[in-house]
Amino acid sequence: MKKLLVSAALATGLVATLAKADDAIDLRVMGQPMATGLIQKNLEQPFFENLAETSGLPLKVNYKAADTTGIKDTEQLRVLKSGMFDLISLRLSQVSRDEPTILGLDLVGLNPTYAAGAHTISQYQAVVDKRLQERFNTKLLGLWPFGPQVLFCNHPISNLEDVAGLKVRVYDQNLAKFVESIGGVPIPISFGDVHQSLALGVIDCAITGTSSANTAGWPEVSTHMLPIGFQLGMNGYGINLNTWNKLSDQQQATLQASFDQLVKDIWGYSEDLYKESLRCNVGEKPCDNLTSYDLVKVPVREQDLKTVSETVMKVSYPTWAEICDQSNPSCSAEWTAAMKD
Incomplete structure (x- = not known):
């Protein structure tokens, strides 16, 4: 009887162990x-x-x-x-x-x-x-x-300076401050609402990745793409x-x-999608995995690249640091320490 009880206990323990192991x-x-x-x-x-x-x-x-x-x-x-x-x-x-x-x-x-x-x-x-x-x-x-998050517009532009006065869709406060710094009017709009907003003229331009824009059909309601990576x-x-x-x-x-x-x-x-979507959005080949469109590819000027590069310490970092330090007092100090290496 004792052996039976021990065997039963062992069997019960084994079943419990297996059940526990199989629990998803x-x-x-x-x-x-x-x-x-x-x-x-x-x-x-x-x-x-x-x-x-x-x-x-x-x-x-x-x-x-x-x-x-x-x-x-x-x-x-x-x-x-x-x-x-x-x-x-x-x-x-x-x-x-x-x-x-x-x-x-x-x-x-x-x-x-x-x-x-x-x-x-x-x-x-x-x-x-x-x-x-x-x-x-x-x-x-x-x-x-x-x-890279680039600029799409349904308004003719030839450089970054032409954004002045235009309403631009943004998705965070740092990007909003940058758009303000070049004379644009930042408008926060969720990704899913951008296509209609461009079509209806609620906004003139919007910023997102080239492949996401392609998939969401932004080139259907845009005319120009300025391929500078802001973020x-x-x-x-x-x-x-x-x-x-x-x-x-x-x-x-x-x-x-x-x-x-x-x-x-x-x-x-x-990175592969980025390269292909740059081509597809302006009708260049090869374009095998995305939709081909005919946007105007705005030439990137050295001055525009310099403006974006200099904005880190002139606009985006100080703007962000002030906001971040309000909720996390060590925020900017930790960023500086981490990024100095």
């Missing part, structure tokens, strides 16, 4: 909006849909694109902190009003190239991650760019710390490795 961890994911294009469609969504299988982790992933949730992208950090979603593809400029520290990753003029953006991330990501963990119970799993369009993956802490150390390492690979893939794909 729910992962409610908010991705990028579908309207933003091929990064969301070809890399991000398939990654999450196959994550349980490719990682071997006990995950039950429920992925929803942001524009199918009814939730504004400006609310993403609050939503993540609340636990409504476990993991979100954060639109960093859009959530920066809740945490201005984030904007230090992509000040206007700071990241004119992909290489510059990668350097900024290597220096400053840890600072942003620490702040998000403290204030929003969120861990950063990785950062990536949509690509790099940084985005990131954030996971609720409660969800993260459900994982063992080994599981955390496995999940982080999966995101490291995804982010690496997106960086390469983003």
Whole structure:
């Protein structure tokens, strides 16, 4: 009888252990909006849909694109902190009003190239991650760019100075201040509303990445494109710390490795898309993966490049530092210390 009881106890323990091992961890994911294009469609969504299988982790992933949730992208950090979603593809400029520290990753003029953006991330990501963990119970799993954010107008322009007096769609306060500094009128409008706003003349110009604009049909309601990269369009993956802490150390390492690979893939794909979308938007070949349009490609002057480059210390940094230090007194000092290396 004693042996039977011991055997039963062992069997019960084994079943319980197996059941625990097989228990799936729910992962409610908010991705990028579908309207933003091929990064969301070809890399991000398939990654999450196959994550349980490719990682071997006990995950039950429920992925929803942001524009199918009814939730504004400006609310993403609050939503993540609340636990409504476990993991979100954060639109960093859009959530920066809740945490201005984030904007230090992509000040206007700071990241004119992909290489510059990668350097900024290597220096400053840890600072942003620490702040998000403290204030929003969120861990950063990785950062990536949509690509250079350029100017589209339905009004003839020949250089950056022609923006003076025009109404320009912006997506964060740093970009708004820059547009003001060159004489434009910044208008904050969500990405999904830009096409109609350009068509109706609510705005004259709008800024976004070249591939996102192509996918969203902006060239249908624009005439000119000025391909100067004001920002790099940084985005990131954030996971609720409660969800993260459900994982063992080994599981955390496995999940982080999966995101490291995804982010690496997106960086390469983003640069390829940028080059192709520059061609497609103005009717040049080859154009195999996007829609071909016939925008006027405005020549980039050295003076315009100089204006954007000089805006970092003249406009974007001081404007951001003042705002950020109000909510995070050590903000600008931490940015300066991180970026000096």
